[in-house]
Amino acid sequence: MRRLLVSLLAGGLLCFAFPTFDVWVAAPLALGLWSWAxxxxxxxxxxxxxxxxxxxxFVPTLSWSGIYVGAVPWVALATLESLFLGLAGSLVGWLCRDGRVRPLAFALVWVVTEGFRARAPYGGFPWLKIAFGQADSPFGRLVALGGAPFVGFVxxxxxxxxxxxxxxxLASRPHPSRVPSRTVxxxxxxxxxxxxxxxxxxxxxxxxxxxxxxVQGNVARPGLDFNAERRQVLDNHxxxxxxxxxxxxxGRAPAPDLVVWPENAxxxxxxxNADAKALILQTVEALQRPLIVGGLLEEPVGFVSNVALLFEPGKGNTDRYVKRHPVPFAEYIPNRSFWRSFSKEVDLVRNDFVPGPAAGVFRVSTPSGQSIRAGLAICFEVAYDDIMRDAVQTGANVLVVQTNNATFGFTAESPQQLAISRLRAIEFGRSVVHVSTVGQSALITPDxxxxxxxxxxxQAVVRGALPLRDATTPATRVGEAPEWVAAAALLAMLALGVRRGRPEQRPVRHTTKEEDDDDAA
Structure with missing residues (x-):
């Protein structure tokens, strides 16, 4: 019972590491409680x-996922994510079945199970990785060395x-002479x-x-029908x-070199649509600068594409990026016939979104001769390590994150997403233009x-100068290597555990100095 209470306490404590609480030190404390329990x-x-x-x-920190669609999707998502923590607990429980706390084993398990959660099922859901609550902490700066997995490990x-x-x-209390103070x-x-x-x-x-x-144009109303008046959303922007x-x-503000509208603008x-196109082209001509528009395209036939479109004065639409990772059960229904047997609500998504083929980088030149290479990410894509890294490796010297948070109301989803963009700025040494239809929007410097x-x-705008950087951080160069190294080390550790076999059950006793010296192994 004591272990269960400690594990539950750790889960509650970890909530405070993320927006809108932002108590980053809660993360190492919570993980310490879990490693002990x-x-x-x-x-x-x-x-x-x-x-x-x-x-x-997960239930409280993902509560925004059910704000308008009800408790079933919210609880289902929280339950699915909790299964990965169950896996982590199982692995740690087996590796440390003699009762010793083994920090290296725990850290390796944590990295591997977070990586697994970020990839499965249906491409995974990496939201609420430990690193994403560390943008304001010294731990967060380590993301520039090895990415989010390295931060999670540390x-x-x-x-x-x-x-x-x-x-x-605690083990030394009855016999303090047995455990020198240095071991603590x-x-x-x-x-x-x-x-x-x-x-x-x-x-x-x-x-x-x-x-x-x-440009944060705002919508008529929050909720699932935020775009019921789609023309008003466009008009607002x-x-x-x-x-x-x-x-x-x-003369009250400097001329922009690049203008960004959010997802679903x-x-x-x-x-x-001739009217929508005319409005956008007229806006571009008034600006005389390139404009990135977040929109939906009715293509390919029978499907929909969530896109970022580049419009340039005198040229019209010159480039596009199609969202590479549509959200399962929101933008497309995987295995539709199977899930329909559980709920016919899946058919509310009438047309599946299609994934884009490649990283998106829009290239434009400024009047002063600078080259802007804007790496694109749409909404939840900012949480996927590979999508953001691919944009930088394709040549981006600034990142653009377009999102629409209207379907999550006045919840922590928007601050949580902005925190991820802040960590990405540090990870890749790039400025980030983070623009939401309804907020929060911000300009983020590489620190x-x-x-x-x-x-x-x-309705608001964010405007200003941001540095364009080409320097490559170690995290960009090492890519997924930290996760694979951790996976290999964990497999070796598990193999050694199997070879040694299950230890004999012995009565609980106090550890000796020699045993304590081995605890960190």
Whole structure:
């Protein structure tokens, strides 16, 4: 019962590491509690402990997913994600079945199960990775070295080291002479060093600059029918853009080099609807600068494409990016006939969205001769490591994240997404133009600082100069290598555990100094 209570407590504590609480230190503390609770539990009990703790964490932090569609999808998603924490608990429980806290084993399990969760099923759901709550912490700066998996590893390792220190201290209470103080202080010191190591990682923000304008046009109403008046949404973005241009004409603001509209700014197909296309072209001519439009295309036949379209003055639509990772059960129904047997609600998605073929980078030149290479991501794509990395490796010197948060109301979804964009800025050393239909929108510099953060469900613009950078961070170069190294190390550890066999059941006793020296292995 004590283990269960600790595991549930850890799940609740981890909620505070993410927006809108933003208490980043809650993450290593929560993971430390989990490493203590799962160690010695065995595989079966470990699964239950991890699954229970996962529910306490995921149910509240993913509550935005059911704000308008009801509890069933929300609880189903939270339950699915909790299964991965159940797997983590099972692996840790088996690897540490003798009751010792093994920080390295726990950290490896954490990285591997987070990576698994980010890929399965149907492409995975990496939202709420530990790294995504660390944009303001020293841990977060480590993302520039090895990406989000490396941050997760270090946070998990630091938390488990603290748990090891507590485990040793409790074991030594009846016989303090058996456990020298250094066996307690050394893990604490190592955890502190890991927690502060990120401060040594430089986050440069120098480089030539370009002027960006992000337009948050707002919608008629929040909810699933946000685009019931699709023409009004388009009109809102046109009006807000032209109003911003008036400030340029009057000399109150600098002229933008690139203007960005968010996802779903034009749900009327702007390539097939003459009125929508005319409005966009008129806006581009008034700006005399390139405009990125988030829209929906009625193609290919029988399907829909979620796209970013580049419009240039005098040229019209010159480039497009099709969202590579449509959201399962929201933008398409996988295995439709199978899931229809459970609920006919799947047919509310009448036309499936199709995935795009490749990374998107829009290239435009500024009047001063600078080259803007904008790497594209649409909505939840910002949470996928490979999609963001592909854009940078394709040549992006700035990142553009277009999103629509209208279907999540006044919830933590928007701040959670903005936090991910901030971490991506640090990871790749790139500025980020994060633009939402309804907020939050912001301009983010390569050190992860968000500027001009807008309020939800207001019409607003974000404008200013952002550095264009070509330098490549170590995280960009190593790619998925940290995850594969962790997976290989964990497999080796599991193989050794199988070879050694299950240890004999012995009465609980206090550890010796020699055993304590092996705990961190």
């Amino acid at each position: 799962w160690s010695g539990a065995g595989a079966r009990r470990g699964f239950g402990l991890g699954f229970g703790g996962g529910l306490v964490f 946070v998990a390792l630091a938390g488990a080291l603290l748990a090891l220190a507590v485990h040793r201290a 202080t050394l893990p604490v010191a190592a955890a502190v060093v890991l927690g502060l190591a990120g401060l040594a990682v430089p986050l440069p923000t120098d480089g030539p600059t370009a002027q960006f304008l992000g 046109v009006a807000a853009t032209l109003r911003a241009q008036q400030d340029v004409t009057a 034009s749900d009327i197909d702007p390539l097939r 992860g600082t968000a500027h001009q953060v807008t309020s939800l469900f207001t």
